[in-house]
Amino acid sequence: MENENSRTFLQKGWVVALLAMICCFLWGSAFPCIKIGYAMLGIASQDVNAQILFAGVRFALAGLLTILMGSAIGRKALFPQKGSWGMVARLSLAQTVLQYLFFYVGLAHTTGVKASIIEAANVFFAILMSSLLFHYEKLGRGKLLGCLVGFAGVVLINLNGTGLDSSMSFFGEGFILLSTLSYALSSVLIKKYGERENPVVLSGYQFLLGGLAMAAAGFGMGGRLGGFTVSSALLMLYMALISAAAYSIWGILLRHNPVGRVAVFGFMNPVFGVILSAALLGERNQAFTLKGLVSLLLVCAGIYLVNQDFLEKKKEKNK
16 A cells, blocks of 8 residues: 555646656557557458457456566565455456447547547546546536537547538447547546555456456457567557556556546547557548647647646635
8 A cells, every 4th residue: 555655746746747648648659559450460440359359468468467567566466355356347347348349449440540539538528427427526617618628629520521520430430439438437437446456456457357358259259360470469568568557557646636637638648649640650641630730739728727627726725
């Protein structure tokens, strides 16, 4: 368990911002990495079973790495408490199985740039769920305005001159949006369960459980992965490390801070995702159009507005 000094340190604004931004960079890099992985392993956009298998292998490996690293740092083997397995299973369903089932299939049917920006909706859903459904925090005017402004950026990226982008599909952008709902629910569950269990333990075992379930399901339905080389193996290892590091850090931040204060930095996921997708996937024509840049500005404005809400409340409390 963290001591009082650790808790205070993890609640400092610059610490929350720095660690959250590191997580967002890692998650942002996942958008192009997944699509590059599909190309390396010959996974077609219609091959849902192979996509599920790919996700399962990644997250089972991520869970194993999280458990091993956590055990090495703590100098003892990490295991969930006897009464924590139910929490691990529920978190695994929301955070790994449902979120990444929708995400991996959706990303195969849309671009990395559009997926990056749509994924920012997880911030709004996390704040709304935390405030309206679970009552962990109040939905202040700043947070509400930040959600509305940021969500406008998500809508904008899917508009063309006559309305919704005709290339928008349920199995593409629709599935990405559904993945954001699962992510939002998992953020609230991490906050709730992290009060009773070590967040690193929760992350490691829920990844391992969810990853094995997805791998078994994908393989059982006929999914196969071919074309493994040193490059594709290193890519898979990096993607596992993304999850192992980012979700462990994110869970620790959620344990010591309001959900909204941490979740709002998720608006930076699309910034990193768009930049890296443009650089690595050659999607510059979509990333650097006026519409794409305005969309990014809107989601970034949402970060500022929500954080201003927290800062104003903190000032009022200290008066």
